[in-house]
Amino acid sequence: MATIGRDMREMLSEQWEYRELLYQMTLRDLLVRYKQSVMGFGWAIFMPLVNTVVFSVIFTQVATLDELGIPYVVYAYTGLLFWNFFASSLRFAVNSLSSNAVLVTKVYFPREIFPFSAILVCLVDMFVGASILVGLMIYYRIPVGLPLLFVPVLLIVQVVFTAGIALIVAMANLFLRDVKYIFEMVLTVWMFATSVVYPVDRIAGALGKLLRLNPMSPIIDGYRAVILRGEMPALGPLALAAGLALVTLVVGWVVFHRAEYQFAENA
């Protein structure tokens, strides 16, 4: 236990020492994306928007969802915006070590920088995409209240959880290149196991109980509560999610840190 404490101090002080590199790496990835694609940051809006249209057709025309209390379009867009932040961070992170093999094998700096900067890049995308949410809320005249101040707390819990998973999948993909394909599948299933485009708590029985363990549901539901409904999030499940997120990050980071010296031999 004492060694884990020492490792964590070392990890954090290294991150602090190399904070400017994290900034530069994030800036690099943002600049590159902006320069390489015609739409640039447009993609940040486009992706959740297309999904919103698709699911709006399914859940308002084919199988109608009732008692949501808010227009389905806003419900789905909010879910997709924050889910997309989670999923694209991880899609980006899973490749981040293996696609930077030259840097990993030749230059020393804390390798956490790669998955972390992936998350920061997607966080910027998320803020860009949030502009559409603001537009939708104005269009549907959805009032906001004080619970909105809870958004940063939810974001922190989400980022902590994302970072934990990102470290694990980035590392796993370096050792085993098929991890990214497996993980892509996991993400698809995970989305439908989360309250992204429908309230997952309507699933009952054993499966429903299992799905309660998914920390992403209370986070996404929390965003909807504080942004769209003006309510406090369900604190019990959220606290559980926060605890799970923290454990994921600590375990993921310590494992990553201890395996780090093997990266250069396997990249």
Add this chain to the structure above:
Amino acid sequence: MAQPAILFDGVSKKFNRAQRFNSIRDLVPAMASGLFGRRKAEDELHGKEFWALHDVSFEVRPGEALGIIGPNGAGKSTALKILTRILRPDQGVAAVHGRVGALVEIAAGFHPDLTGRENVFMQGAIMGMKRAEILTKFDAIVDFAGVGEFIDTPVKRFSSGMNARLGFAVAAHLDPEVLLIDEVLSVGDLSFQEKCYERMQAFVRSGIAVAFVSHNLSAISSLCSRVLVLRRGRVEILAPTHEAITAYARLAQEGRVAELGGHEVTLVATDSIGAVVTEIDAGSAVTVRITAHPPAAEFYQAELNVRHLESGALIYRGQSGPAGAAPLALHGSRGLEIDWSFKANFGRGHYGVSCAILDERQRWVAVSAPILLTVNERQSEQALVFLQGTCEMRPLQTPSHASA
């Protein structure tokens, strides 16, 4: 005595020829033992493992430059990677005290779509420079790289030389206490190489500790005071530069003998009184006696090669024939003896002298392993070639004086 800035104490590192993890079945227990178990420090090899470094010890003090040389696969880069913390030794202790600057893959962080300016900040951050520090040194970096007006052009439009120059320019403006260099002089054109080289000398003179890996023996011998020769992961010799390079040259020669399949031709160098020598003074007379047992042929010619080992340059190649001995027909004789005499008008350094026997169709039929000849220089002439010319000096008559 100052504290060593770089310490390598009994360092061993093993690599596996096979893929490390082939399946999730292997990965999960490895991760579990990495997290909960104690790190294994085994001193035995398993399966396809081999020692990339084995029991290597050395230290470098501030103000000292250590050269690391050795044949390919000797473990030079592995040693440097352990110092830069990219790799962790399986045994022993590797420690670096002070801020480390590494001139390894100096353009590794460059992204082709970003401009020179953006990449300078990126590469600087990778090398551990702060943004404010890069800002103050930015103009000097651009100036040093000599990329001028291209600084706002994406580096994918740069020539590979410009790319490397910009990378080195960033590295050259580091302010390290310990500098690790891995064969970076081979970038850019000749004038830029000289500039890099001067900068590295300035680094050494400024009193920092330097570890320099290179195949360029002349760069090594002018930058470093001591040299570590590695072979197959082990320390062959750790000695003052001259001594170590001599040993390394001998090592390289032995390698060549094995490659050429034995001693079909033997060489011995003798001085003017007939004594066998391996070391001579510059400008003195040498006779190389060549003994060969070539396969039967119409007639034979001998070819003599002299290679400067520090630079690898072939400085002399001559064939017997019009200039030397006439081609010799060998009818039923047991062998062939050739005396090749010349004056060693070479500069101080290490030379490999080798000989080949050619048949009537100019094919090599027998080749010698090179012998090592060390030339000591005790004259006013320096560098590689001795002209042994004459020099006269006189005052110049001024034109006004002449017209008066």
